[in-house]
Amino acid sequence: MREIVKKLDACRARIAMLCGMDVIVVVDHGRNKVEKFRGKVRDLYDAVFTVASGDKLSCFSYSDVLTKNVRFLKPREG
Numbered sequence: 001m002r003e004i005v006k007k008l009d010a011c012r013a014r015i016a017m018l019c020g021m022d023v024i025v026v027v028d029h030g031r032n033k034v035e036k037f038r039g040k041v042r043d044l045y046d047a048v049f050t051v052a053s054g055d056k057l058s059c060f061s062y063s064d065v066l067t068k069n070v071r072f073l074k075p076r077e078g
Contacts, residue, residue, distance in 0.1 A: 011062045015041060015049055024073040025051055025058075038075060 018041045027035040039053030051058045064070040 007066060008062055011065050012044070015062070015065065016044055018072060019044060022075050023051075024075050025053075026071045026073060027058075027060075028069045028071075 020040060020042075022038065022040055024036060024038050029035060037053045037056075039051045039056075039058070041049060042052040042057070043050045048059050048061050051060065060070050
């Protein structure tokens with residue numbers, strides 16, 4: 001049980017480092033449905049965080065990142 005809490009705290013810290021940076025977000029919705037978009041990590045809360053992409057605001061939980069349903073990629077420069 002403690003190991004899960006440590007992983008969750010590490011996940012929160014990594015996402016906090018991404019706050020305000022441009023990232024590419026890859027969301028796996030299951031059944032070969034994958035959504036990719038460019039945005040910025042905007043706000044961090046206890047259980048969730050938000051990503052702003054243009055006028056769209058998406059909300060994800062930290063467990064989505066731990067289970068690899070949500071991944072972050074560096075945008076290519078150029």
